[in-house]
Structures are given as structure tokens and as C-alpha cells.
Amino acid sequence: MDIERTLRSLGVKWLRTIRSYSVATMTKTLKEALNSSQRGLKVIIADGECQLARQRRVRAEDAEKLKRGRRVVKTRYGVDDEICTGDHSCIRLSGCPSLTVKPSPDPLRTDPVATVIESCVGCGLCGEVAHAAVLCPSFYRAEVVRNANFWDRALHRFRQTVIGWLDAREARA
Amino acid sequence: MSGVQPIKLLIAALGGEGGGVLTDWIVTAAEKCGFPVQSTSIPCVAQRTGATTYYIEIVPVPARELGGKRLVLALTPGIADIDIALASELMEAGRLIANGFVTNDRTAIIASTSRFYAMDEKIAMGDGRYDQKRLSKAIREHAKSALLFDMAEAAKRSGAIVNAVMLGALAGSGLLPIPAEEFEAAIKGDAKGADSNLKGFRAGLEAARTRKTAVAPKPYQRASREQADLQSLEREISASVSKAARAIMIEGVRRLASYQDLSYARRYLDRLQRIREADERAGAGGKLLAETARHLALRMSYEDVIRVAQAKIDPTRLRRIAEEMKISGDPYAVYEFLKPGIDEFCQLLPPFLAKPILRVSERRGWLDRFHWGMEINTASISGYLRFWGLSKLRRFRPRTHRFVKEQAVIESWLDLVVAASKISSPLALEVAECARLIKGYGDTHKRGAANYRAIEIRIIRSALAGEIPLTRAADAVASARTAALVDPEGESLARCLAEIEGQPAFRAAAE
Numbered sequence: 001m002d003i004e005r006t007l008r009s010l011g012v013k014w015l016r017t018i019r020s021y022s023v024a025t026m027t028k029t030l031k032e033a034l035n036s037s038q039r040g041l042k043v044i045i046a047d048g049e050c051q052l053a054r055q056r057r058v059r060a061e062d063a064e065k066l067k068r069g070r071r072v073v074k075t076r077y078g079v080d081d082e083i084c085t086g087d088h089s090c091i092r093l094s095g096c097p098s099l100t101v102k103p104s105p106d107p108l109r110t111d112p113v114a115t116v117i118e119s120c121v122g123c124g125l126c127g128e129v130a131h132a133a134v135l136c137p138s139f140y141r142a143e144v145v146r147n148a149n150f151w152d153r154a155l156h157r158f159r160q161t162v163i164g165w166l167d168a169r170e171a172r173a
Numbered sequence: 174m175s176g177v178q179p180i181k182l183l184i185a186a187l188g189g190e191g192g193g194v195l196t197d198w199i200v201t202a203a204e205k206c207g208f209p210v211q212s213t214s215i216p217c218v219a220q221r222t223g224a225t226t227y228y229i230e231i232v233p234v235p236a237r238e239l240g241g242k243r244l245v246l247a248l249t250p251g252i253a254d255i256d257i258a259l260a261s262e263l264m265e266a267g268r269l270i271a272n273g274f275v276t277n278d279r280t281a282i283i284a285s286t287s288r289f290y291a292m293d294e295k296i297a298m299g300d301g302r303y304d305q306k307r308l309s310k311a312i313r314e315h316a317k318s319a320l321l322f323d324m325a326e327a328a329k330r331s332g333a334i335v336n337a338v339m340l341g342a343l344a345g346s347g348l349l350p351i352p353a354e355e356f357e358a359a360i361k362g363d364a365k366g367a368d369s370n371l372k373g374f375r376a377g378l379e380a381a382r383t384r385k386t387a388v389a390p391k392p393y394q395r396a397s398r399e400q401a402d403l404q405s406l407e408r409e410i411s412a413s414v415s416k417a418a419r420a421i422m423i424e425g426v427r428r429l430a431s432y433q434d435l436s437y438a439r440r441y442l443d444r445l446q447r448i449r450e451a452d453e454r455a456g457a458g459g460k461l462l463a464e465t466a467r468h469l470a471l472r473m474s475y476e477d478v479i480r481v482a483q484a485k486i487d488p489t490r491l492r493r494i495a496e497e498m499k500i501s502g503d504p505y506a507v508y509e510f511l512k513p514g515i516d517e518f519c520q521l522l523p524p525f526l527a528k529p530i531l532r533v534s535e536r537r538g539w540l541d542r543f544h545w546g547m548e549i550n551t552a553s554i555s556g557y558l559r560f561w562g563l564s565k566l567r568r569f570r571p572r573t574h575r576f577v578k579e580q581a582v583i584e585s586w587l588d589l590v591v592a593a594s595k596i597s598s599p600l601a602l603e604v605a606e607c608a609r610l611i612k613g614y615g616d617t618h619k620r621g622a623a624n625y626r627a628i629e630i631r632i633i634r635s636a637l638a639g640e641i642p643l644t645r646a647a648d649a650v651a652s653a654r655t656a657a658l659v660d661p662e663g664e665s666l667a668r669c670l671a672e673i674e675g676q677p678a679f680r681a682a683a684e
Binding site: 134 | 189237242247289290293294295296298299300302377394395396401420421424425428467470471476481484485487488497498500503504505506507509510511514544546548551552553554557561604612613614615616617647665
């Protein structure tokens with residue numbers, strides 16, 4: 001049963017389907033809906049799989065793939081504790097239970113800094129929010145390729161070598 | 174016969190911690206010993222808004238000795254009617270007490286000292302974490318006996334889930350008439366993750382028996398590295414300064430030398446010279462110097478684009494990420510989330526270019542409208558080079574618009590501290606502490622700077638001009654600062670400032 005077709009057949013003219021994890025697009029669409037001069041019901045279908053349900057599915061799939069030696073990309077988000085200044089706007093805007101605080105490793109700061117803990121499922125909402133609300137440059141996404149193929153390894157080795165040279169120059173400087 | 178009472182056990186766990194499995198293990202062990210047992214569970218709420226609770230009643234007399242009689246066992250815990258309470262987290266233990274389940278006449282509580290912060294604690298603009306010591310003290314006071322240790326740490330070390338550690342602690346406490354072997358057998362009977370669970374069980378067992386637990390590793394501190402050419406500067410500090418201030422100033426010098434260069438670190442010490450004199454004059458006992466030194470080091474190493482770029486390509490950072498994700502030789506990528514705007518670009522330009530651009534942008538509303546979101550892979554050569562190039566702009570930093578602006582604000586703040594120290598030492602401390610408001614990036618930074626300006630103009634300068642009586646001045650500054658950190662919309666601060674300014678002036682005359 002198609003939600004969109006059903007709604008249109010019920011007479012809804014203003015209809016959008018937005019991926020719920022695209023925060024910026026969703027905010028824009030909501031504003032559009034609220035400011036629209038068109039009369040009548042406006043519907044936004046927030047399309048997004050529950051991350052917990054997705055995790056249960058993906059975790060099992062990945063474990064299976066890993067066992068069979070297939071290529072798997074693991075994703076996790078993180079916050080740079082050196083760049084975070086402990087304002088927590090990101091936590092205020094995102095309800096993620098894996099985004100919490102930890103004591104700052106900076107000996108001069110007393111406020112706790114934001115951190116992403118192990119339960120992170122890699123949905124990317126924190127990053128989307130950081131972009132949509134133009135928060136700060138502390139967020140990053142780390143991707144690891146397990147059971148990488150030849151090209152993955154070759155490219156990575158090449159990159160690491162060049163970066164290693166640059167790093168060594170820095171250290172000497 | 175009528176005297177037989179079931180032992181009442183209440184378990185509080187968080188979602189995903191295996192509270193249900195823990196309950197099953199306890200029930201299995203009790204049944205093996207022939208004790209009548211009943212358990213119920215109360216479904217959980219995700220997102221840390223509620224705990225999952227499990228209630229177990231165990232009759233400590235084997236069924237065959239009951240002479241065919243069957244006890245009626247309750248399905249829900251009763252207030253002040255619990256013998257044993259188990260909690261996987263410290264706040265949950267506190268919640269059990271607040272709900273009246275743990276009483277000091279009969280409840281023995283076994284709880285973890287680990288914390289999973291609640292939303293209110295996480296979203297505070299400063300530090301909203303509940304005082305852990307106060308919580309532990311309250312737990313000890315309200316229970317008949319308390320066994321508190323870090324179960325999360327024990328679980329992490331054994332690779333187990335915390336429920337195994339809880340079972341071990343329960344077994345080791347001897348509170349139930351069930352031998353530890355039966356509990357262990359219950360875990361062994363469970364096929365999933367048996368080995369790591371057994372390790373966790375033994376860790377909990379030992380913690381309960383010896384009351385001695387491995388100390389959790391201290392959260393790592395990242396002090397700046399020592400550098401050879403700073404030794405003379407550092408020697409200068411050590412000579413004549415209090416211990417607290419010394420550590421801070423050494424860290425400050427190292428940080429600023431790595432942020433900019435040696436002469437910048439020298440400038441830091443020069444600036445602190447008059448603060449030292451102010452401290453001595455006001456009799457602050459070194460505290461004014463220490464706090465000002467701390468804030469000055471942070472303010473002088475303000476987070477600009479160059480600093481962020483430098484931090485992103487730091488090899489120790491990439492090593493740490495690799496360790497956390499257990500990358501051992503696997504190819505990886507680290508995508509940085511950046512969204513610079515016109516403001517960030519102007520930070521790098523000299524004042525004669527930046528000022529007109531910012532002026533026009535502000536007038537046309539471009540500052541808020543134009544930002545360029547990007548995800549740059551630091552592990553790729555192009556991404557790395559971008560950050561590397563930016564970090565190289567370090568030597569031009571003293572000529573950039575932002576640098577000039579920041580130094581002016583810093584000097585003005587130091588002037589205020591010195592002026593305040595001439596009047597009152599507590600006031601000077603509060604003024605110094607106000608530097609805490611200015612931090613962060615983008616909107617956060619703008620908001621913090623605006624709050625600081627408001628407090629500076631309306632309270633600090635008024636106090637220095639004598640418009641606010643001395644006895645209230647320090648308090649007024651502190652209240653305003655706290656109000657500024659309550660809500661990002663600034664309503665608390667507005668109200669606080671209005672209140673302070675609205676206080677009738679004739680009170681000053683009466684003093």
C-alpha cells in the first residue's frame with residue numbers, strides 16, 4: 001500500500017516525501033509548508049527507518065559478510081575533544097543517546113566536552129545537525145573498510161606514504 | 174510456617190544492559206536450589222527517560238520443606254519493602270531511593286558508580302553534571318548496606334555486558350542463600366557469549382568479596398608537550414609564583430608557543446606581570462593570578478580556522494581515532510564536517526580587506542545566509558593538503574583581522590581585571606571568570622561575546638564607577654554570568670540584568 005498514492009486519492013495536493021535524516025532539507029520543507037499560500041492540507045511524509053531496527057538488521061548482515069570474507073564498511077561518528085569547547089549546542093539539537101559528555105582532556109578547561117560513545121550506529125544525524133545549524137567543526141565520520149580489496153589497500157598505502165612525508169617535514173620544522 | 178517471608182529483590186537496569194537475562198539467571202539459580210521464585214518485569218522506555226526494572230521474590234525455604242503450602246508472591250515491589258536492590262548505574266540507584274524502594278532499615282544495595290548522563294545534564298551550556306559525590310553519599314546514607322563500584326569498567330575489561338558483573342556482585346555479596354556456583358552454572362547454561370560473561374561474573378564476584386575494585390583509568394589529559402626553547406621562559410615562572418598558578422602558566426606557555434610562536438608565549442607572560450601585581454595588591458593569595466592565567470591562555474589561543482586545521486592533521490589525533498575504531502592496518506577515511514561562512518574567510522584576511530567585506534555582508538544579511546558545507550577526508554591526500562595549507566597560514570596570523578580584534582578584547586578584559594582588583598578582590602575574580610563566556614565557533618561565539626559585552630557594560634563598568642554598591646558587585650557579576658549560561662536564548666540573562674539594574678539606588682546611601 002502506497003502512502004503517497006493513498007493520500008493523493010484522498011485529495012491531498014501538497015505532498016512531499018523527505019528522508020527524515022536529512023535535517024537541512026526537512027527544515028526547509030517544513031518552512032515551505034508553513035509559509036505556503038496554497039490552501040488545504042499539506043503533508044510531509046518523513047521517510048526514515050528507525051536506526052535501532054536498522055542496526056539489528058545491518059549488524060547481522062555485516063557479521064555474516066565478515067565471516068565470509070566479504071568487504072564491509074564500518075561507520076562511526078565522533079567529536080574531536082580538542083576542537084570541542086563544551087557548549088553542547090549539538091546535544092541540545094540532537095536527541096541521540098550516544099551523544100553525551102565526558103570530562104575535558106584539556107587541563108585548562110573545566111566544562112565537559114561532547115563525545116560519541118560506543119553505542120553509535122553511524123546514522124549521521126549529529127553531522128547533519130552540525131551542518132544544518134552551522135554549529136562547529138568538531139564532528140567527523142570515521143569509515144573503516146574490513147576485508148578490503150587490492151585497490152582499497154593500494155590507495156590507502158599510497159595516501160599514507162605521502163601524508164607520512166608531509167608529517168615528517170612538519171615534525172622536523 | 175507463617176513466619177516465612179520471601180526475599181524481595183529489585184533490579185534497575187538501562188535499556189540494552191540485559192536486565193531480562195539477569196533476571197532469568199537469578200531465577201534459574203533459585204530454582205536449582207529448590208526455592209519457590211517469581212519474577213516480573215516492567216517494560217522500559219528508551220532514550221534514558223526511564224529504567225527497566227525487574228522484581229523478583231524468592232522464598233528462602235525449599236518447596237519440599239513447606240509442607241505442601243504455596244506462598245502468595247507479589248507481582249510488584251512495595252515501598253519500603255525491598256531487601257536487595259541492584260542498579261547498573263548510579264543515578265538509577267538514586268532513583269530507587271527517591272521512589273522509596275530503598276530504605277536504611279532493611280535494604281542492601283549493590284550499584285555501579287558509572288554514569289549515563291541524563292538529557293538535562295548533557296544539554297547544559299556549561300557543566301550540568303550532577304555531583305557524583307553527593308549522590309554516592311546519599312545512597313550510603315539511605316541504605317542498610319551499600320556496595321558501590323564501577324561495573325561498567327569491570328564489564329568493559331572482561332568484554333562482558335554489565336548484567337554478568339551484576340550477577341557476580343550479587344553472588345559474592347552472600348545476601349541470597351544461593352551458592353555462587355549455582356549462579357555461575359546459570360551463566361554457563363546460557364550459550365551466548367558465555368566466556369566473556371563468566372569473566373564479568375568473576376570480576377563482580379571479586380568486587381563483592383574483597384570490596385576492592387580496580388581503579389578506573391583516569392580520563393586522559395592532554396597537556397601540551399615540553400619544548401626545549403621554552404625552558405628559559407618556564408624557569409622564569411617557577412621562580413616566584415604559587416604552585417597552582419605555576420602549573421597553569423607552564424601549560425599556557427607551552428600551548429601558546431605551539432599555537433603561534435615563542436614571542437607570543439613571551440607576550441602571555443608579560444601580560445600576566447601586571448596581573449601578578451594586581452593579585453598581590455588585592456591580597457588574593459595567588460588565586461586571581463591562577464584563574465586569570467587559565468582564562469588568558471584559553472583566550473589567546475582562540476579557536477580560528479588555522480587552529481582547527483592544525484588540530485585536524487595532528488598525527489596523534491588520527492592515531493587515537495584508529496585505536497578507538499580498532500583499525501589495525503585496514504584502510505580508513507575520516508570525513509570532517511566543516512561549514513565555513515564569510516566570517517571564517519574574513520578571519521584569514523588582513524583588516525583592510527576584512528573590515529569592508531564584513532561591513533557589506535552584515536548590511537546585506539550575507540553572513541547568515543552563505544555557508545559552504547563540506548566533508549573533507551583527512552586521510553586523503555587532497556583533504557590533508559587543504560588542512561596542511563591552512564595550518565601553514567600560522568605565520569600570517571598576527572596580521573589577520575581576527576587576531577587584531579581578539580587582542581584588543583583581551584587587553585580590555587585585562588584592564589577591567591586590574592581595575593577591579595584595586596577595589597575588591599572577589600570582584601576581580603568574578604570579572605576574570607567572565608572570560609569563560611567567550612568560547613566556541615560561529616553563533617556560539619557571537620552569543621558568548623554579546624553576553625560578555627552586555628555584562629561588561631551594564632554591570633562591570635557600573636560597579637567600577639561605583640553605581641553598584643561594593644557588597645553586591647561581585648555577586649551581581651557572578652549571577653549574571655550564571656544566568657548567561659542557563660539558556661541559549663538569553664532570557665535568563667536579560668531578566669537577571671534587569672533585576673540588578675532595577676535595584677533602587679538609595680540602598681547604597683543607606684550603607
